[in-house]
Amino acid sequence: MINNPYLVQPDRAFWSRSVSRNFSVDSLLSEASQSSLFQKDDLIVSAGSCFASNLIPWIENEGLEYLRTEELPSQFKDLPENLGYRNFSAAYGNIYTARHLRQLYEQALGVRVPAEDRWHIDGMVIDPFRPGLAYPAESDAEFDLLKASHLKAVLGAFHKATVFVFTLGLTEAWQSKVDGSVFPACPGTISGIFDEDKHEFKNFSVEEITEDLTKFIELLRESNPRLRFIITVSPVPLVATATKSHVLLASTYSKSVLRVVAENVSNLLKDVSYFPAFEIITGPQAPFEYFESDRRNVSEIGVAEVMGSLLKGLTTSEGKKTNPPVETKQMTRSKAGKIISEISRRIARAECDEAMMDKNL
């Protein structure tokens, strides 16, 4: 009998037995992560491309705590916000590249001060790293106050978390020629003014992204040594490329690089798991309906498949499965805020009604 290594491989190692037929999303998960990626008492932080924000309602619906360190009082929550900055643990918005994530954390630690840290435009002081904020500062003093608070919130979230979910989104970015600071969007698109003497295009390599992500994790673990990481690659293709390639080719390159980085870093570092959101949505086995008709945005069905799999097998730290609680801590805080607001409103109204009933009259 001829012996070879494939004979001892499980069914999941064979396309014909695990993709062509009997496909199960669960079988994509590694043995280690199949039990549970989260525990019920985890404090979860996420960052990354817009796909990363899809995670939050699912986490909260499961009764898990999505850590939020930059929440607004309920009175302000109905005001408009751009680009989902406040979707995340702190209001950093989408972080498409590992370099941006690393630089954000370095800024929060105070070891990095970007050369171009603000733009003065039409009487506003714009944060180049959050250029779409609906309410930018109106003075340098206000900018300093808001920025310091934001960076403190970043630090609070990153240091308090027990799980950090990072979705790698892009390899392409725009950066400062002066100090390499990476902007989340090309200056001049959402805000700012593009200046070719100051700004340049950058398409990061596997090596650069691997180093950025590794350094970020190592640096963060100096303050939060037990932090676990879940790395995903966004299945959403590039909206546009700044390279000379067709956007589909550029997108394939970008996702391929990011997928290699995710594999590298999860193999290299302890307690870093890769979660295959990318394969669930884009693999040949994936139903056509996992993308919207633009073949770019992931459909609700696709998101549901990914999130269902990500949150499968939740346990407590004692290993017991639990039911989701009826009310999360965030819901409790929000309810308390609304009641306080209602009491303020009623007092003011009652006093106005009674202004002339004052005993002085």
Place this chain on the structure above:
Amino acid sequence: MAKIKSQSGNYVHELKSKSGKWALYGDVDAQILICGQSHAACILEASNLPEVKTGSAIAISVCYSADLYTAGPPGDREYWDFVIELSRGKHVVIVWNGNQHNANFIFQTEPKFTMLGVTDDSCNQESVPIPRAMIRDIFKPSFEELSEIIPSLSNAASITLMNGPAPKPLTHIQSSILQEKYFTDMANSLGVDIGDLVITSDSLRLELWNVLAGLLADSAQKLGANFLGAPALSRDAFGMLLPEYWTPDVTHANSKYGELLIEEIVKLIGKASN
């Protein structure tokens, strides 16, 4: 508009609006017509004081609720139609709202917030700083009605917008609220012990009030009206309302403050007339 001389408490009114809900107090021919919400009440009160009645060179009338003891504060369509009817050739002074900061923020929010300009302990590490532009957006809807009201007063000799008095200190607010059964019952009905709620710091309420004053001044400029801020004499070194101008409640100022306002109004109108 019905010409019926009647009385509400010590106050005599000459004219009433269509339904009788709103009334004009004071001389129908007075050059200055005061109108607006509950903070106008201190002017009505002051205008009835004998020393003001005899001392003022320019007569003042006030458009307010006909029944002072049961009617709500002015502000419905009929009220403004009544003011429009009365305004021809008059110097109209609108005391506009002035309680929006209390309506939203008497109690410390969860999480706590602060803003640029706040100087006391509320601006500490635990508070979320809120951009001033965001605060303004919270208050802006309360000024929108002015864009309808002011153009409709085109027959007036002049229009002046006034804001409410500066905030009172936290200690006064705390005792006012705790002593008022209506407030404790209302909080209880919402499942809250009012004594457990923390009053927003003086400095933050003052800064919120400054934002309101700024918005009213902006509205005045945009709509071609004058703006009259709270008299400097009424405020302490920190900017709060001085105790001699307090009513026992959380928000309003007394007749003495009304007297101050009348002086300021007369000065401003006198200047404008010259």
